[in-house]
Amino acid sequence: MEAILATTAFALTAIGLYGLLTCRHMIRLVLCFNILEAAVLLAIVLLAYRPEALAPLVRDGEHAYVFPLPHALAVTAIVIGASLTALMLAFIVRIYKSRGTVYIDELKEWRR
């Protein structure tokens, strides 16, 4: 199970990187970034996993619990990723308004 999820994380990273390198559509770039972000979040949450352990709602000292730290890191990373996405979208909206394009190879500043 862990191996499958870890492979998924690597595969998602590969897909995201490939997309980031090949896409010319700005919205797709944002989506690729989100795929990359999802992949790394999957990897982080996977670090918390221990077999046979319970979700970290601690009632007593008798059970083994999964590690809460990676979950907390994941929450933080999600919020930061969402902020970056929002920022990118805001920039795209402004670029579209002034240039009328969503393709990066039609941007003048990028070709020097």
Next chain:
Amino acid sequence: MKRTTAALIVTVLVVLAGFAASELPSEAERAEPVNHAIRSLADTGAVNAVSAVLFDYRAFDTLGEATVIITTAMIVAFLAPQARASMLSVRMSGIVLYGVVLLLPFIAVFGLAIMLYGHISPGGGFTGGVVLSTSAVLYAVVYSAGGQQSYVLAPATNKMIENVAMTAFLAVGFFGMAASGAFLANAATGIGLGTPGSLLSAGTIPLLNVISGLKVGVGLAIIIISLFLE
């Protein structure tokens, strides 16, 4: 970039990553990291160990991430000032308009419950804040269609809540500093952790839950509404 080049680069990187990951130390030979869940109940009084990490052990990260949301809200509101609902020009039908009004209290209560019970059950400030922001976004989307703007809270009010929440978070931090000498200290300030599992327990954690929930909720509402009503 050419597709083949990109595919080649990605393949090489993935092979390298797999090669590196194949050597990850096994459970036995790795130094076992600290499991906060073992000690969080005694240290912080919070049943939800993730909340204990987020709002006590690593509350400084949380301060930083709430700051990120506020920064983004500030920037998006500045870069994409709310003008009118250019994306939706149709008027919503009466079913949608009344349905949303009926839904709003439920969404708001659900969000508040997730926020307030963050230290004893799954959830917390961030999740609750996101749920709260959906109610604001839903209202703005539905009622701003057709040109005029309507908000649950005016943009100026949102901004004020954000700044108040930021001040409150820092105030909780400085309170810890004054009471025990450590910024954002919780149990060490002597405020009492209460009975684990009850609503008023875990010291400053519920307070920080509400504060960061407000920050995230209002921040996301500003961001999404700005992008939508641009």
Next chain:
Amino acid sequence: MTVFAGHLPVFLIALPLLAVPLLYLIDRLGANSRNVALLFYALMALAAGVPWLPGFPAEVVAEIGGWPADIGIELRLDALARLFLPVVGVIGLLGTVAADPGEATGPFYPLSFLLLAGSNGLILTNDLFNAYVFLEITSISSYALVGFRRDTRGFESGFKYIVVGSLASVLLLWGIAGLYAVSGTLAFSRFAAALPAVPGRAAVAAAVLVVVGLLTKLGIAPFHAWKADALAGAPRSVAATLAGATVSAYFVVLVRVLTTVPGGIGFGLRPATGGFFMRLSAYVSEFVAAGIPGMLILLSGASIIVGHLTALRQTRLSRLLAYSSVAHFGYIIAGVAVGTVPALAGAFLHAVHHAFMKAGLFLFIPLAADSAERDRITSLTCGRTAPALVGSAMIFLTMGMVGIPPAAGFASKWILVLETARAGAPFAAILIALGGAIALVYYLRLSLAAVGRTRSSSPRRSPADVRVFAAFLVCAGYVFVAFWATDLLAGIAISVAETTLGGGG
């Protein structure tokens, strides 16, 4: 004193954050928040200098929430932080003071404070993930400031900056996850104990990801493509802050990672040797054996070459300066990579000098160009306020960039050339020396173009002009004073390098 000293690291981060609601309140009351913002920023810059007061403890550790580093987060004001905090504070202050009042509207001052809080946090934190959070605060504020003019150029370069920066943060996050997976800790001060002295493949790969992410944020070749666009699209005062203060904070985190994660520098690993003309196979094996320092020295060489050669072809001053930054960070990273105490000291010294020189030259642009858009080198003048003084100060700053005495850049570059050669990287030493020669060509072109021409149109003098003028002269003055204080500064840098290497290894 000791109680206050223990809280200083927290104040240096929390007070700039508190400035955001404070400025909001002042705006709400209808008052002009600019003067309050500048005063508050000046206070923060002064506070950054407090650790230099006599009687201040050598190292201050502030545990957030009272939790030690393995459970929570702690802030550590050590020698490295003490050296770079004033640099970030003072250059940030100069950039903020010099901001054009027409551009510094809306959330400009709050964003400046967030940039300061993020940079201070990066310098002070002892926790890798916390550093990531502060890195994002800093980056997001700088993305916004790059696009702050709300013109097409700003948005396009801002978007490029965001895409590259986001990719860098994803890499960094992967690296952080990897380091946590192999070591079970996130605190810089605990990596050495948690990892074997000769780390395995997984640990090295994770460290490489972190380092590459940070190098992208610094703008080292081949991850430098965003830098010229970002710095050319940004308002000038912001460019000065980004090129001087923010990169210094990123650099500090890079040094912390390299000196604390096994496989970095100063862990008894062989430093990279510069057998450039060796057989390829021998070179490859040598390179692999050299690990992260080997990678750094290769990238620094690429940065020096690419940076200088691209700068040579630029027609706009802001882009020229940005590419020159790429090359100079190449010098600095070369010094870091060889990893001996004197070389590291040279790198620190050059990082500080470069921050002031580059900030000064970016502040020259608003003095020399008619408008922010027109910074073509051939159309520059020496401004309308005291052109002789501005011209000579500019020439002095470029002398510092090239490394000609009596300007401060000379000594640090001299140390870097000598020490990289002595530590077995003659290739890097040759490149640093050659880089100066190329830089001489394009800076001469700049000086010849600008000097002797005064601006004839619009003799009106705006208050902003005076402030830019003052900030520019402060940078030039630093470069002048720092040359005569080289002995003192080099001594400080060497003690910082000793503590940094000793503390980690």
